[in-house]
Amino acid sequence: MTSPRTWALRDCTFEVPAGRVVALVGANGAGKSTLLGILGGVLAASDGAAEVTGRTAIVTQERPLYRHFSVADTLRLGASLNREWDQERALRWLNRFEVPLRRACGRLSGGQRAQVAIAVALGSRPSVLLLDEPLTNLDPLARRDAVRQLLTDVADTGLTVVLSTHLVAELSGVADHLVLLSRGRLVVDGDVDDLLAAHVEWIGPRADAPPAPGEVVHAQHTDVQSTFLVRSLADAAPPPPGWLCRQVPLEDFVLAHLASGRNAVADKEKAA
Numbered sequence: 001m002t003s004p005r006t007w008a009l010r011d012c013t014f015e016v017p018a019g020r021v022v023a024l025v026g027a028n029g030a031g032k033s034t035l036l037g038i039l040g041g042v043l044a045a046s047d048g049a050a051e052v053t054g055r056t057a058i059v060t061q062e063r064p065l066y067r068h069f070s071v072a073d074t075l076r077l078g079a080s081l082n083r084e085w086d087q088e089r090a091l092r093w094l095n096r097f098e099v100p101l102r103r104a105c106g107r108l109s110g111g112q113r114a115q116v117a118i119a120v121a122l123g124s125r126p127s128v129l130l131l132d133e134p135l136t137n138l139d140p141l142a143r144r145d146a147v148r149q150l151l152t153d154v155a156d157t158g159l160t161v162v163l164s165t166h167l168v169a170e171l172s173g174v175a176d177h178l179v180l181l182s183r184g185r186l187v188v189d190g191d192v193d194d195l196l197a198a199h200v201e202w203i204g205p206r207a208d209a210p211p212a213p214g215e216v217v218h219a220q221h222t223d224v225q226s227t228f229l230v231r232s233l234a235d236a237a238p239p240p241p242g243w244l245c246r247q248v249p250l251e252d253f254v255l256a257h258l259a260s261g262r263n264a265v266a267d268k269e270k271a272a
């Protein structure tokens, strides 16, 4: 929350089972960093509460590192500040991404600084790793490797990862739980497979409504074609002529919900 009049987060209640990779998605200013800060214990909620089982480690967008400390010194600092410390795990991460241990943090690239911050976070042996867009600065190959390595950690150690990201095209096969915020409100929360199974996308000739029942989450029209994302629990009937009914890809699902969340919250604010 930012002031009694401006809420950074509200109506935001959800639960995530341990050992999942949670994608936290939302437009700029949606409240992702605020939520991660509260979960990580670096921000106090002025109302409501967050409960996390086990220790958290948070990697923020700022990645505060001492400029004059070498990477190795930074790990030594991590070891002295944390009650539990896994030096081998931190070193493994840095070696994997060829981060020079003797170089001062102030002379590292943005991506390398992100890797140091992640290594320190992993060294502290968290149960829940909170990542506030730290992968954005990594090159595509390093990003893919980092994600794969994190998924291995999730499988091997039961680590839970909450990852805030704008890279929705890269979520498929990574996130198994989705939390979507719009202007500080929770608009989607659930298991990715369940969410996708409960929606279909209708594509067909320009129309005001889809050709089958269901709650329209988002509609998009050109002069000749309409696309509807529909929440539908019924088995889809065979599509009428000219219509295509398909399972929606995760990226399209997220983008449609972002757009509909923006419209719904704007309507709510107008009505208030």
Ligand SMILES: Nc1ncnc2c1ncn2[C@@H]1O[C@H](COP(=O)(O)OP(=O)(O)OP(=O)(O)O)[C@@H](O)[C@H]1O
Pocket (backbone or CB within 6 Å): 002, 007, 008, 026, 027, 028, 029, 030, 031, 032, 033, 034, 035
């Ligand atoms: N220190 C602060 N003081 C006042 N308002 C703030 C502060 N930090 C964030 N906010 C406001 O709180 C809201 C949520 O911000 P937050 O940083 O959590 O969003 P975000 O989803 O992480 O955005 P982004 O994708 O741009 O990083 C925004 O309206 C923002 O302007």
